[in-house]
Amino acid sequence: MLDNIKKLSQVLSNTFNAKDIVNVLSEYFVQNFGISSLDIYVFDDTTKSLRDFARNWLYIEEICDKQTTGQLYSYFEVLCYKLHVEENKFLYYGLHKGTKLIGMLKMDVSFIDTENLIKFLEYGSYIISLKIQNVILSEKMQKNIDFHDSMKNIAKIIETQYELNYIIPLIGEMIDKFVSNHLIYIFIRNETEQTYRLVWPGACKDEKIYGLLSVLTPNSDCVMTADKKIGLFPLVTEGKLIGCVVAKSTDGRLNEKEVEYIEQLTNQAATTIDRANVYAEILKHATLDALTGFYNRRQLEERSKQEVSGAKRKNKPLCAIMTDIDFFKRVNDTYGHAVGDIVLKNVAHIIKSQLRDYDIAGRYGGEEFTILLPYTTLSEAQMVAERLRITVEKKHIDISKVVPDSPVKYINVTISLGVHQLQTDENETDLIQKADKALYEAKSGGRNKVVIYDIQNNL
DSSP: OHHHHHHHHHHHHTOOSHHHHHHHHHHHHHHHHOOSOEEEEEEETTTTEEEETTTTTEEHHHHSOHHHHHHHHHHHHHHTTOSEEEETTEEEEEEEETTEEEEEEEEEOTTSOOHHHHHHHHHHHHHHHHHHHHHHHHHHHHHHHHHHHHHHHHHHHHHHOOOHHHHHHHHHHHHHHHOTTEEEEEEEEETTTTEEEEEESSOOOOHHHHHHHTTOOTTOOOEEOTTSSEEEEEEEETTEEEEEEEEEESSSOOOHHHHHHHHHHHHHHHHHHHHHHHHHHHHHHHHBOTTTOSBOHHHHHHHHHHHHHHHHHHTOOEEEEEEEETTHHHHHHHHOHHHHHHHHHHHHHHHHHHSOTTOEEEEEETTEEEEEEETOOHHHHHHHHHHHHHHHHHOOEEOTTTOTTOSOSEEOOOEEEEEEEOOTTOOHHHHHHHHHHHHHHHHHTTSSOEEEOOTTTTO
């Protein structure tokens, strides 16, 4: 007996994770006692549930049918006052921490005499139990260390990073680390429209989550579904609801510790995200034209340099379109500058609606706009320009709210456009200037037309 106990201690001494422990124990009991299989179930005090020790701590309800689950719980209850139960060719043996039952072994003993095995387990079960307790404690300690490291990392992000596109994936990954059996989603709230936009990860197909978001208020605590498989953690800062972190189960339920982790991380994340939003607002006013929402002249010049550099490095086409509103001075003189602003906004809106996400539009000055089309050939850019020209020409611009006494409710304007494709020996200044020359030709040639820069004649 003492030799077997010593062997058991030796096989467990160099094993440190749950799956390996079950594997070496299975091999040990097969070789020494002839059992056919071994499972270990550990009782989780937080959720009052049995978990499979070897299978990533999954709840037995998630890996066993209803009948088997019921049987396992009934045997566990019996083991609260008995050391073992032998039934249906299986031996169930309790694992204790002092006098407290913390789990059980399940062994297939179909082909053996269990007398020696039971005698051995009177002592061996305490060694197994102690090893399991050490593993659980070690995992909890490591998770606490990792958690506090993550809190420090988020605090560091607050001090050093301002871009939401960079911050949010990091926060999502940090939270995901502590709830491995759950999917994590981060939503940002549009306060004006009172809607939520998913910002991490790329998609959420569960419509139930979108419905749950509508119940949140700035005073909401964590909101859990009845089955505890979905948790909503509001992002609140200075009394303002700015978004929400959602945890959705893939296997189990959120336990108290996981809820505690996410709440602390969410509180820290809310400060980070709010700070980034404030910075983005400041940056937007520094780089965007207030009237149209396009890049201002200075920022447009910076983006032009970047796009030209990228196009040359990747050997990809890049086109520029210069456009302005025909007879714009006449609009201002006839209807006033307020109507002129309405016209500028409408034309800018049309331009934006016709471009791709990665195209770039800027207000070059006055009523003149610059458009950069990456990965676009000259013929494709010409089609874009022609589409813009036609769309603007067809647009009836409502001026009645600005000039209620005007005899006309709607006015129409047209635009002229010049197009040029970047050449290998050109820089960003050449690109814009040649598109502008083509625009001049369009205006000189009658307006409301598209002209391609003539490389051959430099016109």
